[in-house]
Amino acid sequence: MALPKISPYPMPGETDLPKNKVAWTADPNRAVLLIHDMQQYFIDAFTPDQSPVVELIAHIQKLRSCCAELGIPVIYSAQPGGQAPEQRGLLQDFWGSGINDGPYQKKFVDAVAPSERDMLLTKWRYSAFQKTNLHEIMRELGRDQLMICGIYAHIGCLLTAGEAFMKDIQPFFIADALADFSLEKHRLALVYAAERCAVTLTTERLIDSLTQARHPVPGRSEAPCGEGRPGDAAEEPSPLTLQTLRENVAELLQERPSSIGEDDHLIEYWGLDSIRIMSLAERFRREGLDISFVELAEQPTLAGWWGLLSDKQNVRVSPPNYDYYTV
Known part of the structure; x- marks a missing residue:
């Protein structure tokens, strides 16, 4: 066998x-x-x-x-x-x-x-x-x-x-x-x-x-993966604020933003699960913020996340792949 x-x-x-x-x-x-x-x-x-x-x-x-x-x-x-x-x-x-x-x-x-x-x-x-x-x-x-x-x-x-x-x-x-x-x-x-x-x-x-x-430009072919085009520049995303972070989390929880306290434990108190945290990390990385699922899971409060994300605002990177996560 x-x-x-x-x-x-x-x-x-x-x-x-x-x-x-x-x-x-x-x-x-x-x-x-x-x-x-x-x-x-x-x-x-x-x-x-x-x-x-x-x-x-x-x-x-x-x-x-x-x-x-x-x-x-x-x-x-x-x-x-x-x-x-x-x-x-x-x-x-x-x-x-x-x-x-x-x-x-x-x-x-x-x-x-x-x-x-x-x-x-x-x-x-x-x-x-x-x-x-x-x-x-x-x-x-x-x-x-x-x-x-x-x-x-x-x-x-x-x-x-x-x-x-x-x-x-x-x-x-x-x-x-x-x-x-x-x-x-x-x-x-x-x-x-x-x-x-x-x-x-x-x-x-x-x-x-x-x-x-991926967003084709009329009259110009896209370069294959790994071969960027000279002169191309990504559109600069809007800066993240504590309020927009709160709104993002509220959207995932289907709650009013004002009801979520900065120090509320988002996993234990609000029931935010791993899949939704992973999707939030993916959204931030699309905006060039190099944050991982593990970092968010270790500090599951708005205050903790804002501390992490505000430090990364000036170190934006090209969006990478997603978190290593056992499901």
Whole structure:
């Protein structure tokens, strides 16, 4: 019941893609990147330094870089190690006990490991939506597109795409940033996705689409991710004030701003949960304030947050990726 040893096979390219049934376009303001199960346990089934692993890792690196530049949230799914049979459920019958409880098998591949600003989703079944709050996270972030890469294409990646479709989330199946048991299984996943639930495309085509969607200037092409245009300057955001901070928090809580005291504990007293704090941190980072979920969670009062944010007002940065957060 262990994973099969996977022989090298050529990574599918543009000319190998099936015809898509729909013509959705990825939008950096609507999309989330899911990096699916890039753990040593799964990657060790492949032959190192051979296709498709070489292309898989290189293309995921490009996608991560593009998402960081465009402010697109990145979520990593990962299966926990040392699961009891009752936690594994029917997976036990098909695959045995899975990842052991040691540190090696469950860790992410170093070349594409998450940063402290990425989100981590603990995953229990094939689909990343099952027994997780991935759907709730996407709703809180106002996102309805899911770009899927990782392993294995015809198992967890494909079923995640199918479930996203059934939740009215547009999946983008990144053909050359996926890997599988064989070229046959890889192609099977691409064909099913293209014909039934997703847009199937290459890393290069997806990055081009995301780049063109970011506020295009008439008569001038956008530079690809990582290649800024000379002379371009971001619009300076309005300064944050204590009152606008209070209004932002009140909006999340659906309360009147005047009812929230500066020293009220926003988690214990007002019930502000982690997902809403994460969405607030994302809003601040879009405005160039380098604040993390952890910083906000450690000082959950208006006074504490204003102290942190006012110190960062004069040190605005380009919007990075999102918080590392276990959900």
